[in-house]
Amino acid sequence: ADLEAYEEQLQQFVYHSGAFMKPLFSAAKRIVREGGPARIVFAEGEDERVLRAVQVVVDEGLARPILVGRPSVLLTRIEKLGLRLRLGEDVEVTNPEYDERFHQYWTTYWERMCRRGITKEMARVEMRRRMTLIGAMMVHLGDADGMVCGTV
Numbered sequence: 001a002d003l004e005a006y007e008e009q010l011q012q013f014v015y016h017s018g019a020f021m022k023p024l025f026s027a028a029k030r031i032v033r034e035g036g037p038a039r040i041v042f043a044e045g046e047d048e049r050v051l052r053a054v055q056v057v058v059d060e061g062l063a064r065p066i067l068v069g070r071p072s073v074l075l076t077r078i079e080k081l082g083l084r085l086r087l088g089e090d091v092e093v094t095n096p097e098y099d100e101r102f103h104q105y106w107t108t109y110w111e112r113m114c115r116r117g118i119t120k121e122m123a124r125v126e127m128r129r130r131m132t133l134i135g136a137m138m139v140h141l142g143d144a145d146g147m148v149c150g151t152v
Contacts, residue, residue: 037064041094043135043149045069048077050151055083058090066092066144068131094138096128105137 040057044050045067051074054065067074071093078085087093094101110123118126126133131149138144 038145039064039066041066041135041138041144041147043068043131043147044151046073047151048081051077051081051083055085066094068094068096068134070097071095094134096131096134102127109137
């Protein structure tokens with residue numbers, strides 16, 4: 001009779017971390033019901049574990065994912081893993097090789113860090129090299145509501 005409870009029971013068999021993740025999924029679903037899905041940037045978007053997790057996030061309607069990664073690599077890995085993610089539809093992509101927002105990202109980073117010895121050139125290079133930094137600037141500037149990182 002309660003299809004949602006039955007689905008949660010099945011999920012615990014499928015995911016070994018089901019008991020741990022259940023409260024997080026419940027909280028995310030509550031937030032979605034209250035104010036719409038949050039835009040969450042996944043800094044290590046090319047990682048296979050991250051892509052699998054993002055598929056669950058999309059399937060469950062928990063958030064609006066933003067993947068930091070090269071589109072060609074993302075497409076190859078999504079296909080290899082047999083996922084149903086559609087770039088630009090299910091997930092937004094921020095390409096570390098080129099994104100029109102990067103000028104704003106690196107200049108904002110430089111303005112915040114110049115007193116700590118970060119030069120303009122270092123800021124430019126770091127913004128292309130460090131995926132977590134890209135995600136952090138997206139959150140700082142309001143292009144994302146939150147970030148998931150730490151697999152690397």
